[in-house]
Amino acid sequence: MTVMDAPPTSAPDVRDLVVGRRRRRRHRLVVTIVLAAAVVAVFAGTLMVGESFYGPVDVIKVIFGQTVPGASFTVGDLRLPRASLGLLAGFAFGIAGVTFQTMLRNPLASPDVIGISSGASAAAVFGIVVLSLDGPAVSLLALVGALVTAMAIYLLSDRGGFAGTRLILIGIGVAAMLESVVSYVLSKAASWDLQTAMRWLTGSLNGADWASVVPVAIACAVLVPVLLAQQRGLGAMRLGDDLATGLGVRVPRTRVLSLLAAVALLAIATAGAGPIAFVAFMSGPIAVRLVGPGASPLLPAGLVGSLLVMLSDLVGQFALDGRYPVGVITGVLGAPYLIFLLTRMNRSGGSL
Amino acid sequence: MTESHTLAAQSLTLAYGERIIVDGLDLVVPPGRITAIIGANGCGKSTLLRALARILVPRSGQVVLDGKALHARPAKEIARTLGLLPQSPTAPEGIVVADLVGRGRHPHQKLLSRWSERDYEKVAEALAATGITDLADRSVDELSGGQRQRVWIAMALAQETDVLLLDEPTTFLDVAHQIEVLDLLADLNRDRGTTIVMVLHDMNLAARYADHMFALRDGHLIAGGRPSEVVTDELIRTVFRLESTVIADPVSGAPLVLPRGRHHSPEPEHERGSGPDSMHQLEHRVEQVAELELSYSGGRDEH
Numbered sequence: 339m340t341v342m343d344a345p346p347t348s349a350p351d352v353r354d355l356v357v358g359r360r361r362r363r364r365h366r367l368v369v370t371i372v373l374a375a376a377v378v379a380v381f382a383g384t385l386m387v388g389e390s391f392y393g394p395v396d397v398i399k400v401i402f403g404q405t406v407p408g409a410s411f412t413v414g415d416l417r418l419p420r421a422s423l424g425l426l427a428g429f430a431f432g433i434a435g436v437t438f439q440t441m442l443r444n445p446l447a448s449p450d451v452i453g454i455s456s457g458a459s460a461a462a463v464f465g466i467v468v469l470s471l472d473g474p475a476v477s478l479l480a481l482v483g484a485l486v487t488a489m490a491i492y493l494l495s496d497r498g499g500f501a502g503t504r505l506i507l508i509g510i511g512v513a514a515m516l517e518s519v520v521s522y523v524l525s526k527a528a529s530w531d532l533q534t535a536m537r538w539l540t541g542s543l544n545g546a547d548w549a550s551v552v553p554v555a556i557a558c559a560v561l562v563p564v565l566l567a568q569q570r571g572l573g574a575m576r577l578g579d580d581l582a583t584g585l586g587v588r589v590p591r592t593r594v595l596s597l598l599a600a601v602a603l604l605a606i607a608t609a610g611a612g613p614i615a616f617v618a619f620m621s622g623p624i625a626v627r628l629v630g631p632g633a634s635p636l637l638p639a640g641l642v643g644s645l646l647v648m649l650s651d652l653v654g655q656f657a658l659d660g661r662y663p664v665g666v667i668t669g670v671l672g673a674p675y676l677i678f679l680l681t682r683m684n685r686s687g688g689s690l
Numbered sequence: 691m692t693e694s695h696t697l698a699a700q701s702l703t704l705a706y707g708e709r710i711i712v713d714g715l716d717l718v719v720p721p722g723r724i725t726a727i728i729g730a731n732g733c734g735k736s737t738l739l740r741a742l743a744r745i746l747v748p749r750s751g752q753v754v755l756d757g758k759a760l761h762a763r764p765a766k767e768i769a770r771t772l773g774l775l776p777q778s779p780t781a782p783e784g785i786v787v788a789d790l791v792g793r794g795r796h797p798h799q800k801l802l803s804r805w806s807e808r809d810y811e812k813v814a815e816a817l818a819a820t821g822i823t824d825l826a827d828r829s830v831d832e833l834s835g836g837q838r839q840r841v842w843i844a845m846a847l848a849q850e851t852d853v854l855l856l857d858e859p860t861t862f863l864d865v866a867h868q869i870e871v872l873d874l875l876a877d878l879n880r881d882r883g884t885t886i887v888m889v890l891h892d893m894n895l896a897a898r899y900a901d902h903m904f905a906l907r908d909g910h911l912i913a914g915g916r917p918s919e920v921v922t923d924e925l926i927r928t929v930f931r932l933e934s935t936v937i938a939d940p941v942s943g944a945p946l947v948l949p950r951g952r953h954h955s956p957e958p959e960h961e962r963g964s965g966p967d968s969m970h971q972l973e974h975r976v977e978q979v980a981e982l983e984l985s986y987s988g989g990r991d992e993h
Binding site: 355356443578581584586 | 744811849
């Protein structure tokens, strides 16, 4: 039998398919690489630019532990933890947000819109102000707060199924409630300054230190691979749970693993940087628009999240007169998009 | 030719919460045949199909594929034998046809693995078999209802399963597209020996295309067998609580159900007449037809 025996009718079809698929793959790959390069570039820029400028050589020396007069403190103790927290928290928000949006098949169902970030935030601020906790204990409490909130929203919207408009509306209500808890706790603590308050209300990278970076770094190292391992299953679940089951996806297992990993990432990042407004909400849709609809948006959404946080922080620090926490800038970007989606939901009944 | 698989339900009881939908049902799906499940709304036919496809976990009893209970086998392994097209799957916004059909290859792929030669071949084959090769690079959003249904069937074909379960594959399609979809399934059965089990609303199409029929009422199996054995006016009365006349379909020879309803019965006054009366009857008929259409479209919206 020779190659010529292949059925002549199907051969060109296969070649067309290969061409089309390769083109889409290459597009995704290029977009992902460009995003990753942009993240690295902005990270490096954040380390160099500020009140005083330090060249790449000084920055690299500091990173490798050498002492450079001036730069060691400014870059090593101020800028490096701040940039790292922005990068990691942004990535965590982005990937956790798109996991929710994918699984619930609705861009409005992101954890910062439906109150899960607020749950983490309220628990964290309660732990710090009322219980005088710090470090890992705060992360843990934020995680518990986020999980309890997620469970509460799930139970409250159970009758309408886990997806759907009902869950989103209940989530928005829960978010409002928990944000008032944050405000109440902050108003009770007279000794707390405006900066801390802003951190828990909108999210901020001010005062970032290694103690707040380490838990987020560990969470990313452990949980991002867990999420990436679920991405094929999540991709199939975009076709509906029934069809995904038919394709051999263990839907309940995929759902529980992804939800837990996403909630944990989000909670720990929130404990570190506060609920940076709308990053989880915006990253996914931006990533999907960039890589195209057939691909898994998880990794690109994480990269977009990092970029959003780091760029917004730069804008908040240097581009305007006066300094603003990063959450104010992302909030300004995210709110119009939320309104756009809400008006669209009204018209189309809430489907994607 | 494909090997034949046996799919069977053994004293299957299915329930949503407290409500028991199917109660102690036994059936064996004839391998290599087209089987239609019929019954009135809410009789449990879709629920039964969902259980056969392991989406619904039985309250008691089990579904057995090739002698082994479904829940005791790895999910992906089952998905290489048993395919499912649910009633209303959702397409991710903007996805192109080839990528969506390619999702059917999921049970044949490992984590992170690229598409193999065979993946491409099977997707191309599925596109060709459903006549949508030209649409491969189009976005699913742009397609008509009929084209979209063909895309979903192509996806099920790409899954390369010997058993295919379909939940009302013809809903929301006009009559030409309904026939097209059913012809496609008949081809699949004839050419590859695929066992097909489908829930169908339209009894006459079911009788025409199926080799075997199961009739359900209130979660119980009322009848099972060849369409000529199952579709009788007595069974229609039992299953649908509807008076009807069953004749032989002049096109296919399969049984054809003619429902009677309150306004129509084969009595002499409706026979063709002549003179002034017939004009009057004609007007009367036109009114009745208009009424029927109204009630038909009303029923459809409700569905």
